[in-house]
Amino acid sequence: MDFPKDFTWGAATSAYQIEGAWNEDGRGASIWDTFTRQKGRIEDSSNGDVACDHYHRFKEDVSLMKEIGVKAYRFSVSWSRILPLGRGKINPKGLDFYKRLVDELLKNGIIPFATLYHWDLPQALEDEGGWRSRETAFAFSEYADVLSRSLGDRIKHWITHNEPSVAAFSGYQYGDHAPGVKDLKAALRVSHHLLLSHGLAVPILKKNSPDSEIGITLVNIPAEPASKSAKDREAVRSFDGYYNRWFLDPLYGRGYPEDKLGEYIQSGDLPEREKSFIKKDDLEKIASPFNFLGINYYFRLLIKNEILPNGEKHFASVPPKGKAGYTEMGWEVYPAGLYNALKRVSADYNPAKIYITENGVSYSDGPGKDGKVHDAKRIEYLKNHFLEAYRAFKEGVPLKGYFVWSLLDNFEWAKGFSQRFGIIWVDYKTQKRIIKDSGLWYRKVIEGEKGLE
Ligand code: IFM
Secondary structure (H helix, E strand, O other): OOOOOOOEEEEEOOHHHHOOOOOOOOOOOEHHHHHHOOOOOOOOOOOOOOOOOHHHHHHHHHHHHHHHOOOEEEEEOOHHHHOOOOOOOOOHHHHHHHHHHHHHHHHOOOEEEEEEEOOOOEHHHHOOOHHHOOHHHHHHHHHHHHHHHHHOOOOOEEEEEEOHHHHHHHHHHHOOOOOOOOOHHHHHHHHHHHHHHHHHHHHHHHHHOOOOEEEEEEEOOOEEEOOOOHHHHHHHHHHHHHHHHHHHHHHOOOOOOHHHHHHHHHHOOOOOHHHOOOOOOHHHHHOOOOOEEEEEOOOOEEEEEEEOOOOOEEEEEEOOOOOOOEOOOOOEOOOHHHHHHHHHHHHHHOOOOEEEEEEOOOOOOOOOOOOOOOOHHHHHHHHHHHHHHHHHHHOOOOEEEEEEEOOEOOOOHHHHHHOOOOOEEEOOOOOOEEEOHHHHHHHHHHHOOOOOO
């Protein structure tokens, strides 16, 4: 591997998953505070009230980043720390926390990449309809304005949204994420308002932070047909339209994919075009030019065609044939999928810059008798994914950086604390941190030591 010297090796986290301090210094409630308190929502009945207590320990965490040698840190901002009710009254203590965090990063030579929305909508906005309401997109642009006016001098890399597909579909179609709604109609509305909010925020961020770069992060799920049949290939296209093209196409100025629009209008999941919540000019706003595309990659899916009892054509995922490795999330380990995702996005949409804004793995290895964490499987996983990213880079994909998910073990949403993605171990009782072997190995990769592959 011979990435250029300025390649941005980083690590990523998000606010609700690590910060804790859920009711301190004027922070308002978010939908995850509500959701985690509902019975049966979270596998181990935990919540992010304390999590990694990063709010109080951010200096220690920055010093660990420095020890690992990451060049950049991707974190998210808690909207309800800044605007406790989602809009209107600003909470200066919330802004102050992120100023202190960013100053600490800069002091240590670490580039901050700030994500505005990583799923923690202020509960006050949810009470007014949340992302189902168009007004939330405008509240988001107010939040982007407040944040970038205050931190635009220090932060030069902004990411509007993290994985809007997950926010829309897990939050509103499957209901396994906050706010726990199960309704495809709602999810499609939400996806549009998320994209619209991105489009509204881009010019605001540009204005308030003029020499910065702005992007959006999408999780890419490369799909492959389960067989060679035409039906399975058609099902792959349908899945890809649902999960990938639905977001990529409008961001890159193509509007929503016609095949999916037609399908949803026919099934009644989208209103007829003239009555639609997709208003004139929205698509132009969504396609507002931005600087980089963030790609998160975890797994591919093998897709087969399925006819539902009501005759509707559908897709389903099937397990791969033969022996496959799985992570503790139950996801197939498939490094070539990262290469495929990068090549495909690059060929079809031609983004000027791509960052892998998340990739990593959940394995629960903890401290051994020697007090160290020997997570050899994570090293193997990362190594193989780095190599696939490098393969794509060598073939011309404009890959500028790679953020490992995650810096710290943390609160894994519906799975609570049962999953550990960190390159740093966190003991949730004592809040002690230990850099895992993978973190020490990552340092060598970043330093450019030869022979690691
Ligand atoms: O922990 C999540 C993160 O918040 C978003 N991307 C996937 C990760 C692993 O599930």
